[in-house]
Amino acid sequence: MKKSANSIFTRRKFITTSAISAGGLVLLSRSSFASGLSAQKQYTVQQVMDLIMKEGNLSPIPNTVDTLKSGDASQVVTGIVTTMFATVAVIEQAAKLNANFIIAHEPTFYNHTDNPEWVKDNAIVEQKQALLKKHNITVWRFHDYCHSLNPDAVEYGVIKKLKWLPYFKAGSPTLTIPSVSLQQLVQHLKTSLGIAHLRVIGDLKQNCSRITLLPGAPGGKMQVGFAVSDKPDVLICGEVSEWETAEYIRDAYLLGVNISLIILGHALSEEPGMEYFVDWLQPKLTDVKVTHIKSGDPFTWL
Structure with missing residues (x-):
């Protein structure tokens, strides 16, 4: 039997009224969310930085290099990208993702303090600044504070990538793994970290168990x-001054x-840390991707 429009309207009104009286407001709110009526929480760049400082239990570091390299702290964040270096390629990819906040571990303008006048009249610096402005991207260096997290985010990220967490002790760069040959260790590093070529000093048949891992470039004095x-069997570094650590080990x-x-390369040795930082930050910032x-590796090996 065909129902009249009036009876259908009456029945729908009854169902809606009953749903509300039975707690159906929850269902309606979900429906509103699904239709895009419930807005996500917005964060400015400053609010994201403040959140990281708070959640990481971090205290301000005097004269830190962790400052904004472009953009504005009051800018509303549309998306976040973590990376080692805010290269031209990374900036372009971030723009395609509609991410206007890059958190980079290392300098953007080729020197430790990101001084744009490090070399005067540098057209590459000017073009990179223009590219960041074009895409309205803010860059924050996250180096000192990244290493100040407990555990150190870079160290932890690399250890996690190498599947050495069972042997890891926070605060110590030295760990003991099941014994392998130097050749096997090299292969494990290449496979786990996605590195095509490594530089090595030593006997590839040497048994290795005690490892000291120092990603990045802490300097020859710390490495030696x-x-x-710690008397490790193997010292694994990001990069070295060849007249210091390399000659000492030789x-x-x-x-x-x-x-x-074993020398991994600076960028490749710390990249897993900035990758891990996504896992650290995303649960604390659920409304921003x-x-x-x-x-990546800046070098082509021939």
Whole structure:
């Protein structure tokens, strides 16, 4: 039997009224959310930085290099990208993702303090500044504070990527893993971290168990200091000053010390830390999409 329009309207009104009286407001609010009527929470760049400081239990660091390199702290964030270096390619990819806030671990303008006048009249710096302005992207360097998290986000991210968390002790760069040959260790590093080529000093048949891992570029004094104090079988570094750490390890090896050196490359050694930072930040910032973009290895190996 065909129902009249009036009876259908009456029945729908009854169902809606009954739903509300039975707690159906929850269902209606979900329906409103699904139709886009419930707006997401918005954050400014400053609010995101403040959240990171609060959630990381971080205190302000005097004279930190972790400052804005472009943009405005009052800008509303449409999306966040984490990376090692805010390269031209990373900036373009961020723009395609509609992400206007880049959190980069290392400098954007080729020197530690990001001084645009480091080399005067630099057309590349000017073009990069113009590109950031074109896409309305704010860049914040997250270096000192990243390493100040507990545990250090870079160190933890690399250890996690290498599947060495069972052997990890926060606050110590040295850990003991099941014994493998130096050759096997090199292959594990290449496969786990996605590195095509590594530089090595040592005997590839050497048994390795005690590892000191120092991503990035902490400097020769710290690298050699841990080589002396922790007596690792292998010192794994991001990058070295070749006249310092590399020459020390070479002479130590030639003098009969059971020690080898593996150089990962600066960017590739710390990239897993900025990748892990997405896992750290996203649950604390549910209304803004956080994405990691690899800046990658700048070198082509021939």
